[in-house]
Amino acid sequence: MPARNWIFAVAVALFLSLSTFSSAQDLQIVNAERRIDLSSHIVKAFLTLKVENIGKDPAADMLLAFPPTQIKNLAMVQALAVTGKKKKKTYLPLDVKPSEQPDAPNDAGYFLVSFATPLGPGEAVTLEVLYILTHSLEPFPVEITQSESQLVYYRDSAVVLSPYRIKQQTTFFKTPSTRVESFTSVEPANRAGKEIKYGAYEDRVPYSYAPVIVHFENNSPFAVVEELVREIEISHWGSLQITENYRLTHGGARHKGVFSRVEYQSRRSISGSSSFNALLAVLPPRVNSVYYRDNIGNISTSHLRTGFKKSELEFEPRYPLFGGWKATFIIGYRVPLEDYLFEAPDGRRYLNFTFGCPLVETIVNKLTLKVVLPEGSKDPSAVLPFAVNQDLQVKYSYLDIVGRTVVVLQKDNVVPTHNVPFQVYYTFKPIYMLAEPLMLVSAFFFVFVTSLAYVHIDLNIVKK
């Protein structure tokens, strides 16, 4: 239920004409309920909106507004239209696109949600919006010692930022523990256990904003992968080789002063509570030849559990990570080709694999995914459910002559919700598979022929 971002979204109504906006007053939000989950370092906000068209023309879409501080940390926005009531609810995914508005106040950012069917005058619809914010918990104090636990600030608005009038709204913040140092009071606001409730607020005008700061304890692992390079190498001889290069850091409050192993080992519960030393990667089923190492050799602390639906790799970095500490490592594994490579009806082949980062509850600042196609592949194209930077490269691997085409997909700010399938289409003639074996065979043949010739040729001028 929770969500996290600072300020948040709004809906706008569009007229039938595509390019001109109707006055924002044509839509209004009857009821908004926002639940922001602050229990990990990935802030998830669930927003339920009941939108009503009070204008005279049908509205095809609406706007969600976010304050500028949130828009840059926004990893993902999803919207669902709810139809039916209570137990018979059905959810219909809606199209959400970033949008530019020329008259945006204070650089607010917008996302445009298109309704499934235009909203007629007087009609109402219920939307479920999920948005995910990264890097939005600010540690305070900025530096802590080994024995302190980690306190963070979360800044948001008590009311939902919206270009529309909101008749009634409430916001809930869910904190990971009952320890809350302080929170801004915007009456009515109260706190019960792990939950802070703001509201209900009645009838707020468009672009209302009421900044609040919540200061609370959060010792969940702030595992941030600064850069992840995943390389998926397709071999038509029967396997996919995946190599993942991680640059991991602890994104929480910086560690200050002494690291005492004796305290870390003997008083684990109170010492280094914000540090983490175990990570979990969810790998595909039927994974094999898994390795876990870094630049200077194997890291011997890992367990692999394989299952039918997924495999789990539980591993530890070489040392526990305290705030600001970094570690790099490489995970590699191999999966059978037939699970992931298919032939499309038009004769092309396509790879169907999961995007994103296999580590659970981890933010990836920069993800580069390289799909290395077999030598001789042509016409690569990638299909993804969201926008990424695409590029083509050439890589030379074992005995390559023309090189392998590499489809490079690059995306910033990736969260676990991005772990969805994507496809890479390409054409490939199986005859290319034989190129390298033939090359080796002919090379050896040549060597033997040469030695045969050498043995039988007598270059002496004088016969002995």
Add this chain to the structure above:
Amino acid sequence: MAAVESLPPGTPSAMRNAFGTVLSALILVLIGVLAFSIRLFSVIKYESVIHEFDPYFNYRVTQFLSKNGIYEFWNWFDDRTWYPLGRVIGGTVYPGLTLTAGTIWWVLNSINIPLSVETVCVFTAPVFSAFASWATYLLTKEVKGSGAGLAAAALLAMVPSYISRSVAGSYDNEAVAIFALIFTFYLYIKTLNTGSLFYATLNAIAYFYMVCSWGGYTFIINLIPMHVLLCIVTGRYSPRLYIAYAPLVVLGTLLAALVPVVGFNAVLTSEHFASFLVFIIIHVVALVYYIKGILTPKMFKVAVTLVVSIGLVVCLIVVAVLVALVASSPTGGWSGRSLSLLDPTYASKYIPIIASVSEHQPPTWPSYFMDINVLAFLVPAGIIACFSPLSDASSFVVLYIVMSVYFSGVMVRLMLVLAPAACIMSGIALSQAFDVFTGSIKYQLSSKSKDNAEDNTSTKNAPKDDASSGKTDKGEEVSKERSSKKGKKKEREPAEKLSVKSKIVKKKALVLPLEASIVALLLLIMLGAFYVIHCVWAAAEAYSAPSIVLTSQSHDGLHVFDDFRESYAWLSHNTDVDDKVASWWDYGYQTTAMANRTVIVDNNTWNNTHIATVGTAMSSPEKAAWEIFNSLDVKYVLVVFGGVIGYPSDDINKFLWMVRIGGGEFPHIKEADYLRDGQYRIDSEATPTMLNCLMYKLCYYRFVETDGKGYDRVRRTEIGKKYFKLTHFEEVFTSHHWMVRIYKLKPQKNRIRGRVKKLKQKTSSGVSSKSVKKNPWM
């Protein structure tokens, strides 16, 4: 091979020779595979990783070479070590190994085989062991024929002494140097046997490669002149000897001088003088032989008296000049390591830094058995075999084994030079023994069945049949290695065509009773089997541990201690890239290679004073140590501590060398202050100096909190001082099993500076400037 081809085709002997050639080639390939694969235990049991200390430096240099190219490499000034002095890597390193691996890497990558530099480095040593086996085959073949050659090659492929230095990951100079050494000797013998200038040139190039690879090249440049001298003295001078020697000295010295680390040492240091002296002698001898050839005996006598008298005068002058030159240098022109070769007690007396390295100690008797095993018993037999008949080549290998036995007795590291000699000798011994035994079996059998008929023909065929009968005999009981050894016997004939006749005569004389031969054969096979078992055991258990990761087998399974890499990884990721790390010099190479941090001293040990400074800091009390480290810009101090898990080679056990080396340069460190009853103790009997020195404090800081008593599992005692605080250092990292502890130097306290400032303000300004000058740290 070419010799084989020149026989008329179709005859049985040609067929036999062709078959033998192919078979021996096949056996050689198998020996190469054996040499390579027996060294892979470390990769299979542990992982594909660089081992120990020096290989990490070589690995780092190779990385630099592959990244920046050869010119950058020659000019490389490394500012990440020996801070603040730095080290000129290009001019102080033997580049053979790194250039070899770098070339292999470059070739592989240019044909699009993307192996990493690390992989290439890890597998360089096993690949070169295969080459070394083949070189041994060639060398022994020149001495005693290809049967002995194959036996020697098989023995060398698995000799434990060589395995200890060339397992996968042991990326050290010796890995390629042993190959270069054997190959140089082979080319020397080949030149000696053929008198070909072509081989002489190749010999000089091989020598050049050896000079590039290892400081042990001085062994070659002393051994070969000794052999030449031996030949001259025993009246075996020949033009072939001249061709084998003179070009080697001239070309070899010129080429050696091209290697930056050798440079003018090739003509200036005493290690090389023997070769020049013999060079002069061989010319004199050559001249004498020439003159003898053109003069009548009478004239020759006159000439001899004339020349000898003049020559003596000239020689005396030259010797006087040389002696004066040599005497003018402080160590008499000999480097410390070489001097300790001649006088085994030299190092421990004068140079503690050489004595502190365990591989520079004399070996114990068990280590001979461990490292060359049954070869030790076969060597005497091989020496005897070399004397029947004594040739130039066999006298060389005899000389080789004698010298290497002496050197190995001085320094355990040089066991490595002994191993090839022992293998060659044992190969010869085994081959001759098999020859005699199978020969007598064949003779007895044929004489029984044929009733002495056609004595001549049967003996002529004897060699061939021996081999096959030997083969069937052994084939049943033994494994692959053995069968390859048998095969060798067969191969020998083509190469030994010349001596076949003399052999036949000999064989008749050496006929032994049938039963005795069979029993002796079986015993020999058992000996070989024992050797193989021992070698495999040594390769698997004794010499494969990479030493940066330790394992222990306990009742609940395998336990891995990966603390070194844990802390190096921590250093590399969580400290500033320009921070300086101080540790005892053992860990210098690893710190620069794995953690990529600047170190104060490393395993190169070229500057004794610098090492002594670190030793002094480690043996000083906290404040003094802080000042020393601070003056060196050190940010972190790394100590290795085995007390928690019982890792014996930790810094407390190395502490005596820190005190000794530190005290050698800085007399205020007195070893006596640390000793109680002549021992370094850290228990309640320890001296106050010991309990207050930095090393003690850094190792045992908060140690008592682990078990409440402070029981040190290496020293098997409770520590003397349990509760204390650090004032000038703070603990920033301790690895999982406490093996590595890293401390940070605390910044100077503000309080003091404030007080000084206040004082300054109160007093006159003139005083303050003086006080600033007086103490730069405040």
